[in-house]
Each structure stands twice: as structure tokens, then as C-alpha cells.
Amino acid sequence: MAFYAIYQASDGGLVSLTSVNPTNLRAGLVVLELQAKPADNAMWDASTRTFIPRPAKRVVDLLQVFAGDDTLQTILAKLTAQERQTLANRVLFIAGGKRYVTAQTALDMGIPANRISAALVDKPNGK
Amino acid sequence: MGNNILTPTNLFSKGGVTTSVATTITTGVTPDTKTAWTQLVASTSYDMNVMELFITITNGANSLLLDIGIGAAASEVVVVNNILAAGASQVGHVLRLPLFIPAGTRVSARAQGAMASEQIRVSFTGWFENTAPNGAITETYGADTSDSGGTLIDPGASSNTKGAWTELTAATTVPLKYLILCVGHNEDTTRATGGRFVDIGFGAGGSEVVLVPDIALISSSGTDNVTPLFCGAFAVDVPTGTRLAVRASASFNTSTDREFDVTLIGVTA
Numbered sequence: 001m002a003f004y005a006i007y008q009a010s011d012g013g014l015v016s017l018t019s020v021n022p023t024n025l026r027a028g029l030v031v032l033e034l035q036a037k038p039a040d041n042a043m044w045d046a047s048t049r050t051f052i053p054r055p056a057k058r059v060v061d062l063l064q065v066f067a068g069d070d071t072l073q074t075i076l077a078k079l080t081a082q083e084r085q086t087l088a089n090r091v092l093f094i095a096g097g098k099r100y101v102t103a104q105t106a107l108d109m110g111i112p113a114n115r116i117s118a119a120l121v122d123k124p125n126g127k
Numbered sequence: 128m129g130n131n132i133l134t135p136t137n138l139f140s141k142g143g144v145t146t147s148v149a150t151t152i153t154t155g156v157t158p159d160t161k162t163a164w165t166q167l168v169a170s171t172s173y174d175m176n177v178m179e180l181f182i183t184i185t186n187g188a189n190s191l192l193l194d195i196g197i198g199a200a201a202s203e204v205v206v207v208n209n210i211l212a213a214g215a216s217q218v219g220h221v222l223r224l225p226l227f228i229p230a231g232t233r234v235s236a237r238a239q240g241a242m243a244s245e246q247i248r249v250s251f252t253g254w255f256e257n258t259a260p261n262g263a264i265t266e267t268y269g270a271d272t273s274d275s276g277g278t279l280i281d282p283g284a285s286s287n288t289k290g291a292w293t294e295l296t297a298a299t300t301v302p303l304k305y306l307i308l309c310v311g312h313n314e315d316t317t318r319a320t321g322g323r324f325v326d327i328g329f330g331a332g333g334s335e336v337v338l339v340p341d342i343a344l345i346s347s348s349g350t351d352n353v354t355p356l357f358c359g360a361f362a363v364d365v366p367t368g369t370r371l372a373v374r375a376s377a378s379f380n381t382s383t384d385r386e387f388d389v390t391l392i393g394v395t396a
Binding site for chain 2: 006013014015016022024026043055056100101102105123
């Protein structure tokens with residue numbers, strides 16, 4: 001279904017998103033017809049007057065911190081590949097949505113800065 | 128008609144009596160698909176025109192869409208559909224629905240989640256309020272059943288400035304007397320702390336008029352939730368065929384933190 005982005009001609013600022021074909025718009029507004037409603041991982045860019053991909057969020061993957069810990073690596077090396085995978089699955093299950101934290105949160109948790117930088121990943125946006 | 132008194136315990140789900148938690152609704156093994164109905168109460172004890180739902184997100188991180196239904200097993204009829212129930216961490220909230228349900232009604236719930244086997248706990252109490260309207264049909268606008276969430280609202284690149292209006296429905300199909308805003312965290316579990324003001328508006332794209340202004344929300348880096356999860360019910364007078372839209376401002380403009388998702392529940396008189 002077509003969607004319409006209404007923006008200000010002067011500065012490109014997005015005013016409204018609608019599925020109803022706009023008519024009788026006030027002066028100074030411009031309509032951009034879209035093939036579909038913009039995806040959740042898109043955002044309006046006033047400079048180009050179009051939707052662009054939303055930048056990925058850089059977060060710390062605690063599973064990578066866990067797997068990269070020197071002491072834990074010694075222990076993990078004693079496990080079979082299947083046991084390591086089982087352990088990883090359980091850690092992921094327990095961590096749930098808390099697998100990813102911000103760099104500041106990781107610092108607050110006491111994770112060394114070098115481990116944080118090594119575990120930075122792009123988190124998929126939104127849903 | 129029942130008395131104008133609170134009738135709490137006899138309308139609670141059975142699960143709440145013995146374990147101090149409400150009835151658990153578990154989403155299916157297939158994400159974004161509604162499960163079978165779970166009974167909350169076999170028979171309501173009184174007429175009620177206020178239904179207060181207690182919704183507890185138990186394991187967080189994901190969005191869920193909850194249905195409330197009435198009627199016999201296998202013949203349930205949805206009375207409130209796709210209630211956006213989202214929490215990045217454990218959170219409990221209250222949703223007050225101005226909805227008439229007669230005495231002797233079996234009430235059930237079901238849900239879908241963005242991930243398999245999500246859990247939500249639901250119970251309710253109800254009462255009859257002489258001055259309250261007997262709300263009937265409810266409609267939910269902006270729910271996205273493909274991802275068990277709501278409609279994304281982006282406050283935009285300028286902090287503390289209202290962003291663009293985003294349509295939740297092109298046209299309402301019933302006259303509405305109440306609107307409830309449901310707020311989701313857009314499944315972002317690394318939230319920044321900050322405030323937001325939300326407007327509900329009506330009218331054609333580019334000519335929206337504010338209907339409910341400046342609903343205050345806050346996101347927390349501690350809980351990762353955007354709260355309150357439910358705002359309203361706001362008394363409105365929205366005729367059939369009205370386009371509804373939502374916009375927001377945020378106290379920060381980080382493009383990966385400012386957005387959130389919403390739905391609107393509309394109730395007729």
C-alpha cells in the first residue's frame with residue numbers, strides 16, 4: 001500500500017506520514033509518495049528528503065566478553081565443542097535481552113576497557 | 128446491576144489465589160502467532176463497566192500483543208485485541224478499560240510474542256460505576272502483528288521538538304469515546320534515560336490537530352523500559368472515519384535511542 005511522506009519544502013523537516021493521499025496541503029509542504037510504509041529500521045533524512053537506514057547501535061555483546069575471558073577460556077578448552085555450545089545456549093537463555101549492554105553499563109560492571117572494545121557489535125535495530 | 132462497590136477477589140483469576148501471581152499466558156512456539164485461550168475467570172460475579180487489567184511482564188525483552196476474550200471455551204469472542212504489552216525487564220502495569228461485561232461471563236486471554244514461549248501474567252478486577260459509560264466495542268490501532276509490536280514513533284533529529292505525525296489509522300470505523308495509549312520499548316534493551324512528550328492527533332496528513340497533548344513518558348537505562356506502558360483512558364469524542372496519528376518529542380536525539388512504538392485502543396460508548 002502506498003504511503004505518503006509530507007515534509008516542509010524549506011528545510012526538509014518531516015511533518016506527517018499517512019496512507020491517505022494528501023490533498024489541499026498548505027503552502028510550503030511537499031509530498032513524497034512511497035511504495036509502502038517505511039520500515040522500522042528506516043529514518044527520515046531531512047537533507048536528502050528521503051528515508052535512509054537507521055544507523056546500527058554499537059553495544060557490548062556480553063557473550064563475547066564471557067567467551068573471551070582468559071580464565072574462562074582455560075575452562076572452556078576442557079569442554080567438548082558440543083558442551084561449549086550447550087553452555088553458550090544456556091548463557092544466552094539466562095541473559096535473554098540483557099545479552100547486549102551499552103559500553104557505559106559494561107564499564108560499570110567492571111569489564112576491562114580492552115574487553116569492551118573487543119566485544120562491540122552492531123545490534124540489530126528495533127524489532 | 129451490581130452495587131457501586133469494588134469487587135476484587137471474586138473476579139481475580141484462579142491462578143492468583145494460591146500462588147500470589149496472576150494467570151500465566153505463554154505465547155506459542157511460533158513467534159508472532161496467537162496461542163490458544165487461557166481462562167482468567169469462569170464466570171464474572173457482577174456486571175462491570177470498568178475492567179482493570181493487571182499485566183505483568185515476567186521475563187522482558189520482547190513485545191507481546193494480548194487479546195482479551197469472552198465466551199465459552201472454543202467460542203471466545205475478542206473484546207480487546209492486540210493490547211501492546213512490552214517490557215524490556217520485569218514490569219507490572221495496570222490498564223483500565225471502560226468496558227461493560229455482564230455478570231456470568233467467562234473471560235479469557237491469549238497472546239503472541241516476538242519470540243517463542245514468552246510469558247505474561249494477567250489478572251483483572253472489575254466493578255460497576257454508576258457514572259461510567261458502558262463501553263462496548265474496542266478497536267486497536269497501530270498494532271503490528273507481524274512483529275508483535277506497535278507503530279514506530281520517531282521523535283526526530285531535533286531534541287525537545289515534536290517530530291512528524293505517524294498515522295495509526297487512516298479512518299476509525301466506530302465512534303470513540305475513550306482512547307488509551309499503549310507504549311512499547313521497540314525491543315531495545317540498551318535504552319538511554321530520557322523524557323518524551325507524546326501527542327495524539329486527528330485530521331488529514333499535514334493538517335493534524337492535537338487531541339491529547341503532552342503525554343509524559345520516560346525511558347530508563349536501568350530498566351530499558353519506556354513507561355508508563357498504558358496512558359488513559361482519555362475521554363474523547365472521535366467520530367467514525369477519523370484519521371488518528373501520534374507524534375512525540377524526546378529530550379535527546381540519538382537516532383538509535385529516541386524511537387519507541389505505540390498503539391491506541393479506542394472504546395465506544
